[in-house]
Amino acid sequence: MKAIQYNEHGPAEVMQYIDLPDPVAEPGQIRVGLEAASVTPFDWKLRAGYLKSHFTLPMPSVPGRDGGGTVLSVGNGVTEFKPGDRVAVMARFFAQGGYAEMIAVDAASAVKIPENLSIVEAVALTNASLSAWLSVQTAEVKSGEKVLVHSGAGAVGGLLIQLCHHLGAKVTTTCRSTNRDYVLGLGADHVVAYDEDDFSDTVKDQDVVFDLMGGVVHDKSYKVLTKGGRLAWLVADPINDRGAEFGVTVTRVMVTDDRSALQAMMDLAGAGVIKPQVARTIPLSDAVEAHRLMEKGAISRGRLVLTM
Ligand SMILES: NC(=O)c1ccc[n+]([C@@H]2O[C@H](COP(=O)([O-])OP(=O)(O)OC[C@H]3O[C@@H](n4cnc5c(N)ncnc54)[C@H](OP(=O)(O)O)[C@@H]3O)[C@@H](O)[C@H]2O)c1
16 A cells, blocks of 8 residues: 655655555454545644654654545454445554555544545544544533634634534634634634734633643633633643633643544534534645645645545
8 A cells, every 4th residue: 555654753755655565454453445634733743753752653653643434344353344334533643644545443443424524524523523522521611601712723723613602602713814704604703813913902701711822822811711711721832820820720631532522523523513624635645745734834724634
């Protein structure tokens, strides 16, 4: 099969489009012919070596935290899936990733794709879903609450807007001014364009803030929360926790490969409640270009998806 692999950390060009042996479905696993895989900020930060203090990545590495395609074969003991099923899969951390034409994963890491979604749409939802669903669970968003979602035009932020809107929250979000209509279309009630205004000047009394940015955005988020509010953050860099000073609860969202979270989001998408957002598709062979675009912040309005 064709796959993307790198042998060392470095710029996007360390990734090579190569031939690898086809994977085999071991007992309890399914082998999937992949048609798509998402490109996440984590992928390029890991490749560049920015996360070395968190993880020692075994080399060589095939990147990608998810994928979508059709089951080709099933290992012993698998009864839940059969060849021909359309599935979205979570790639096991440190094992082969989704930037490949095939993958073998534990059946417990896969969910069936609802009929109304294309495989590309399902992939746009897969890895981003885990972050969005687990964030909302962590912050315990309730109907009627005021919620600020930072980075609403991104893949995770866009799903957070949709989920919080679905839960009956009043959603404010931050994005570039050119994405204002886009995030309103996802269900945001109020938008602050970060290239025009400082959200901390006008937004106040929020019950929940989702911080997908860190740094200055994190620091400024405390004052927009009401007393007793909740700040849920999910960024790699450490934050300066000022929860006690402002009387708010600060919680890091622990994102895990939780199939129940993925299943819940697929069910919502199957029911038409959540709409997957595909920013753009790029062929697997152009993964280098995909990473370059991600790194310079040129991808907006959902997930960048590699296609095989
Ligand atoms: N486990 C974890 O800790 C975890 C899990 C998932 C995600 N994350 C982090 O969460 C972040 C978002 O992930 P993602 O997958 O949604 O990324 P993404 O799809 O690449 O989205 C990035 C978005 O950030 C927005 N942005 C840039 N500067 C901004 C600012 N000053 N204020 C508000 N928005 C701004 C951009 O909006 P415009 O397009 O409007 O400019 C862009 O759409 C990443 O940093 C990622 O590393 C962490």
